[in-house]
Every structure is written in C-alpha cells, then in structure tokens.
Amino acid sequence: MSAPKKTTRRSLLVASATLTSLALTAGPVLAAPSPSASPSATPPANMSSVGGARLAQAGTQVNLASGVPVLPKDLTARSWIVSDAESGEVLAAHNAHWRLAPASTLKMLFADTVLPKFPSTTEHKVVPSDLAGVGAGSSMVGIKEGETYTVHDLWLGVFLRSGNDAVHVLSAMNDGVKNTVAQMNEHAEELQALDTHVVSPDGYDAEGQVSSAYDLTLFARSGLQKKDFREYCSTVTAKFPGETKKNKKGKKVRGSFEIQNTNRLLSGDSDIDVYQGIAGVKNGNTTNAGATFTGVAERGGKVLLVTVMNPEKNEHNEVYKETAKLFDWGFKAAGKVEPVGELVPPKSAAQPSAQPGATASGEAGGAVGGGGSSAKPVASATAASGSGGMGIALAITGGVLVLLAAGAYLVNRRWPLPDLVRRRR
Secondary structure: OOOOOOOOOOOOOOOOEEEEOHHHHHOOOOOOOOOOOOOOOOOOOEOOOOOOHHHHEOOEEOOOOOOOOOOOOOOOEEEEEEEEOOOOEEEEEEOOOOOEOOHHHHHHHHHHHHHHHOOOOOEEEOOHHHHOOOOOOOOOOOOOOOOEEEHHHHHHHHHHOOOHHHHHHHHHHOOOHHHHHHHHHHHHHHOOOOOOEOOOOOOOOOOOOEEOHHHHHHHHHHHOOOHHHHHHHHOOEEEEEEEEEEOOOOOEEEEEEEEEOOOHHHHOEOOEOOOOOEEEEEEEEEOOOEEEEEEEEEEOOEEEEEEEEEEOOOOOOHHHHHHHHHHHHHHHHOOOOOOOEEOOOOHHHHOOOOOOOOOOOOOOOOOOOOOOOOOOOOOOOOOOOOHHHOOOEEOOOOOEEEEEEOOEEEEEEOOOOEEOOOOOO
16 A cells, blocks of 8 residues: 655644633532443433533533534434543533443543553563453454564554454453453543443443543543554554464464554545544444544644544444534634533642642653653654554654643643644545
8 A cells, every 4th residue: 555645744833721620610510420320311401510510411502603603403413522622622512421331432541541551562472361251242453362462562453443352451461351440430530530430441332331422532632642542543554463373384474464443534434534634533333332433633723522422323434424524613613612611630630739830740741661751842753653654653842741730720732643644635
C-alpha cells in the first residue's frame, strides 16, 4: 500500500483555559444511581448533575440563539454529547448521563488505568490462563498461547482491533481481571465518572456494567493526555506478530500480519470518508450496547470530543455518520453557543491542598515506562510508524503544565494530537 501524500505538520496553539466546577457551586449535585443498576429502557427523568444541572435533564440540551447553527435533525442516538476537549465546555448534549451498556468504548478507561503500569518494551509470554474468561464472540486480534508479545503489540491489539484477548492478557499481567476491574472502578470515581460501573475490563456485555456518554468523554479526555494513548488510538494500520511456525527447511520463523483500526472515521469505509482532523479515539459494538463511539478531532484551532451511544437507525456505520454530523455542528457552533455544562476535572485536580503553580507529573508528556513526564517543554517528538508507509507523526511543540488550585483546574496545554498525514481532503 502506498503512503498518501503527507500534509504539513501542524501544531495546536491553545491559550490557557480555566475550568470551574459550575455544578458544585450552582447547586447540589444529584448522585448517580446505584452502581449495580442495570441500563434503563428509557432515560430517567432525573440523572446525575455532575457537570451541570442541565445535564441531569432528559432530552436534548442546547442553547440556540442568533448565529448558532441548528442541530442536525436526523440524529437517532439514545445519548450523545459534544464538548470542547480543552476548555471542557459541553456545547450540547442529549441524555448525557443516561447509564447504558458501553461496549468496547470502555476500553478507554481500561487503557487510561493500565497503560502507565508497564513500559511498552516489556515482553510477556502468553499462557492458557491469560485468555481464560474471554467472552464468546469477542472481537480478537489473534493472540496465540505460547507466543511472546511486547506491551506495545498488546496495546495495538486493544486499540486497532478492539481485541478482548489483548485486554485479558494485559489484565493477567496486572494481577488479574478482578484486580483490574477494581482499579478501573476506582479510577472512574477519581475522574468523577459516577455513571460508570465496570464488570468486565473489555466492555463485553455483563450484568450491571454501565457507563454514559458523559463518562466516556471524561475517559477519552483523560487518556488523550498520555502520549502512548494518543499514539495507539490514532494508528490506522500496524503489523502484529503472528504464530511461530516451521518453514520448509524446518527452521522456526515468526511472521506478522496487518491489522487495521476499526474506527471508520479514522480508516474510512465504503460508505464513509475519513473525517478531516480526526485523531482517535475508540469504538464499540455489542448486542446490549448497540454501536458506541467516542471521537476527537481538531479543526481551525479547536479540539472537540463527541460521544454517540446506540443510534436507533439501523444503517451501516450509522454511529460514525451521526458523530460526523455532530462534529460538523460543533466546529460551526464553537465560540458562538453558550455551553450547557462542563467536563469536570478529576477529584485530585480540585483538592484544596493543591498549591497554585504546582505541576502534575506523569500524566501527559512522555511515553509510558519512561519514569513519568517532565514538566519541562518537549522540543519535538516522533512516534510509531504503521505499515505501508501510513505512519503517524506526533508533533509536540510544548510540554504540559497543569496548575492545580482550590476549586479550579487550570490548563496551559499545547495539545500534542497526532498530525494525521493521511488526512483526506
């Protein structure tokens, strides 16, 4: 496969943005339902008000005014949300806190929780117990017992092929599925993702496993502050290690095979083009959840996050089509529409004990396993190449400085989103 013509590398120059916890000051926050609750058939009349009172209400929430574009009229998703990834402003939402089955979009929380634990070069030989409990009909990347894989290989399997086998191997490395699920639930609480209850780390349908469009957006926003997370979720194609076999001469050889990202806004499909400015994040599809997707895209200096859950319209790639429509609306509405809420910061970012001017470590800059990120600016960086010349250039023009102060989450970030050289015009 020949590499498409590369476009000029671009950097995102983002001014400081102050996120205040409006929901905490405007009135009492409605607690999310019991974590063991199953998804409801219809949106509850009152949902969690984390992020703002408007987000607790059922139905579409948007402040239409003169100069603000009208929302697309043919949206069928049970829940969706459009937000500014940098400022945290929620531009519009529909049943944002409706607790629904998340499918593999839950892998964003899995990655955000487990990615920092293992250097990408760590090798692991797969044993039968590593793959125990993988659900029937799961999406698989093709991991074989007795073969050795690097952590980098495994994460490519998680993000590109949504491989439940890769999730279970990484969970086994992390002291097991039970321990990993407990850590994911703990991390969700730290992120104030209170609609979420994890039962299976891979998002496979399980009784009591729920999340929401709001929470999935929090997971994506947190994950995107990690360099490796950005690399994996934006990779289009890669080579994955195959099975060791004997060649005609009797010598053991191990080949590889190509895997492609199943995020169709990133890789394209017969009925949908690559979305201009797309840079990840994660898709999912199960019987209970239907199709789910969270995406991040940059255009005209704006970085938006859109999450769409379970479109009712039964059309091929409908979840991506509705996501693209919401991205289009968001880029037109940004700077014109009054927000209906906000993406709240993690609990640790709003602790009174934090001092202004303090820096957050290990969250955004360096690759996993490098001993944490430095608070010093990073002059430049490049990242992994995919197969067929479809590499990804990560242009990092500045470090990440996170200032923590009581009641505020101050961010001065040049978001180093991947420069998608494959972007189609």
